[in-house]
Amino acid sequence: MEDQQKLIEDLFERGILVSKDVLDKKVDALLSDNVIGKLEQERDLLVLNTDYVDIVTKQRSLVDWYEIDSLRVHAEKERDDELYQAQLQRFKQAELQVRSSDPDFNKKQQLNSLETEMNFTSESLSSETHFSNLLDSPAILTSSPELTPIILSPSKVYIVISYQNEARKFEVKDFTLLFASRYKFLESILRQRQELQNVMPIGRLLGKKEKENVSVIALIEDVSETKNGNIIINAEDLTGRIKIVFSKNKKELFQKAKDLVLDEVIGISGVLGDKIIFGEEIIWPDIPANNQLKKSEVEEYAVFLSDIHVGSNLFLKDEFNKFLRWINGEAGNPTQREIAQKVKYVFVAGDLVDGVGIYPSQQEELAVHDIIKQYQDFCELIKKIPSDKHIIICPGNHDAVHLAEPQSSFDETFAPSLFKIPNVTLVTNPALVNIGKTETFSGFDVLLYHGYSFDYYVANVESIRNNGGYHRADLIMKFLLKRRHLAPSFKSTPYFPGHKEDPLLIKKVPDFLISGHIHYSNVANYKGITTISGSCWQGTTSFQEKLGHQPEPARVPLVNLKTREIKVLKFG
Secondary structure, three states, X not given: OHHHHHHHHHHHHOOOEEOHHHHOOOHHHHHHOOHHHHHOOOOOOOEEOHXXXXXXXXXXXXXXXXXXXXXXXXXXXXXXXXXXXXXXXXXXXXXXXXXXXXXXXXXXXXXXXXXXXXXXXXXXXXXXXXXXXXXXXXXXXXXXXXXXXXXXXXXXXXXXXXXXXXXXXXXXXXXXXXXXHHHHHHHHXXXXXXXXXXXXXXXXXXXXXXXXXXXXXXXXXXXXXXXOOOEEEEEEOOOOEEEEEEXXXXXXXXXXXXXXXXXXXXXXXXXXXXXXXXXXXXXXXXXXXXXXXXXXXXXXXXXXXXXXXXXXXXXXXXXXXXXXXXXXXXXXXXXXXHXXXXXEEEEEEOOOEOOOOOOOOHHHHEOOOOHHHHHHHHHHHHOOOOXXXXXEEEOOOOOOOOOOEOEOOXXXXXXXHHHHOOOEEEOXXXXXXXXXXXXXXXXXXXXXXXXXXXXXXXXXXXXXXXXXXXXXXXXXXXXXXXXXXXXXXXXXXXXXXXXXXXXXXXXXXOOEEEEOOOOEOEEEEEOOEEEEEOOOOEOOOHHHHHHOOOOEXXXXXXXXXXXXXXXXXXXX
């Protein structure tokens, strides 16, 4: 009995409820299989039953717990568990074929600090950062059915989410479903907040008495300012609409309200008036407070590039070649060369090439006017990165893919050479990949997003605009992480609506969020998530000058995955 109680308490502290069928089993058997220890890596698991114990104990798969929970609930309601059982078998029996190009997979490496010397300098930004774990036993990584199959190039890199867009005619209902899925997911997070335990649908709220304390979870339809200087929003849920006022006299709350943007989903507590709520608190979905900062058992490094812009007459070829010399161990002092050997992952967060017709008068700033030739030139450069380093690439708004997000991966018609490089993994924008998995460490979940929506939030969010704007990617990414969405305002980026769930939701909490687009390198840490904005390899364009952009090119963030120490290498 004491063992049962301890199990319940331990799991409850991790936010997991224990099903009765689990307690009916021998608790000591569960403990001997180290179920609790393995559950450390299953952040999205909310309820533990015997079926889930089987999956976790075998550790053969990464599970989309949201998906399988939904099937379980459906099975219980409809008394039809055929689909649920089929999904269980899929997770229990699935295997992943992994091709390894890293013969030194299990080799431990010694820590060396980066020193400043030679053709580049280094700038230390942070000494704290963390990551997640995955197994190296056979596994299949799955998410919703519309995601691409997970087949991996060299070992220790897994595609968790990469989207497959279906070309068809879209209707209004597709956008309706997109927003409904967003609302339902974020509502499920917000309902777990203590401040929103008594949340009520807006439709029922309208029939209640005035002067009552109420809470709602709603999507923001409109934000405006009253003639008295207060902020008023029109908010809606699936049952109705209501106005919410935030008084300028409540300064802290008022500042929060000034950061509200259209279409985001928030929790609000306040006092009910006549078909209006006087706001007292704003609650965002946000990242869990107990999110852990992880470190790898093995000393390996990852570097982060973005916005290469090959084809532009402003492309910094000499500086990029300095980077290539370093990563090949041909530049730097002995310590720097040793670190270069230990780099195992190279991330490229979009805009490989400058593209054609991207902005007005771009043709005047192009050295290469053919898009296929631009990609050929890019591949000639990227092929110089040693084959023991795995290169993970997503597209950006300058690449030859559609602009609507999620952006498809690259087209072999335009970039045939890209598909012939064996150590390259191509993903969509956004995408989630896992790196560094071993038998005892689950690896790091890395969320790639080029960052096209960033322009909107720099322009429309006062706290970002007034505190550094484009130089503060950390503020932008923190803003989006709090909202659990990469582009909460519909106007902030073009959307591809043909998915059952909003693909820009941050459903799984990553260990890294990496981006590019703004041409200014920035590294920070938010609740155990390392946020990294890549630099660029292009001089300032005339278009950027008009917008007031001040790029900082030829910077490369470098992360020691064992210590989480972060430095920025300067090749300019």
